[in-house]
Amino acid sequence: MPETAEALVAKARAAVPVLAMHAAAAEEQCRISPESIEALREAGAFALTTPREFGGLGANLVTTVRVLSELGRGCPSSAWVAAVSAEAKNHFSTLMSEEVLAELYADPDVRLCIVGVPGEAAEVPGGVKIAGRWSYASGAEDADWAILGVALDAVDGFPRVAGVLVPVSELNVERTWRVAGMRGTGSHTLVADGVFIPAARVLELPLGPDGAPDLTLGEPLSLVAAGAVIAASLAGAALGALDAVQAVLGKRKPPMTQYKDLAASPSARHFFAEAEHMVNSGHDRLIHLAERIQEKLSAEKSPDIQRSALRMELVSILRQFLRAVDLLMDLQGSSGFSLESPLQRFWRDLNVGARHVQFTPYLMIENHGLLATGAGKPILPV
Structure with missing residues (x-):
């Protein structure tokens, strides 16, 4: 009998202490620790979107977002890697x-x-041979398979793009991931030099009405859904930051005051209340957004402006998380930036993750402006 959404969320919640315990090691090693990999596996994170007919959980979008958000409270990098695999x-x-x-x-x-x-x-008899470097492959060192984008020879002037499915064991991993946040994702570079891919594992994208490769694969809301899945780990970062500050409200003394702790300060309570509301309401907004996307996911058509509005909502949620966690950093003060503090890791992970290509705010706003005003065609696939 399939596990309920509540049971899966409970399993994710039970994994949080293990993920939190090994989050610093993952960051130092630029790779999720074996203990965290096992905790994710036991929580079902790697089977979330594996179809049920193959022994997976076959979770829907809303359940996937809820589970990944919970996992991110312990280690956003771990949740991110699970999210990338699921999507x-x-x-x-x-x-x-x-x-x-x-x-x-x-x-x-x-x-x-x-x-x-x-x-x-x-293209060679029986398939293709690939060569080159593919950067930002999250979880590269622990993945079993990689899907790599490739450009194929055009036919009748139409471009052809495919994803090739290749065992990571047939590729080299260059440890190039040197960033300020999301370090534990180990988003290193995959390198291939003449690796043969059989034709069955060359996944060519269909062409859209304009003759360009259809990145949505015929499902108009698939890219928006993908954004919600990836954003779930960032919701987890905001929730984790909230947990970290809530734990010290009755312990940390506001500097240079007579208050015995943060909870005694009216202004500190105000800051915390505002941050708490923004984090939790932002998480609720993300789940509601996933519900709206899920309802429309199987629709054959979805207007550009509708999909763009959903993307704008996603960007707005992430910006709300960013503002909230900045307030939490203000409450914690400079001690929150100590490398021993989990708060600074949540802050850095959120700030780096929110700049992912899926969420580029100025381009999303430009895109929506073109569609909302009728001033031109969208500049991005929506």
């Missing part, structure tokens, strides 16, 4: 044959990483 399965499984699906899902907890920027591919 790669969601997005590309429809392009796979039954034989490839059976190969991929031989282990329901199979882990994927993905890089969409197209690299080099030469």
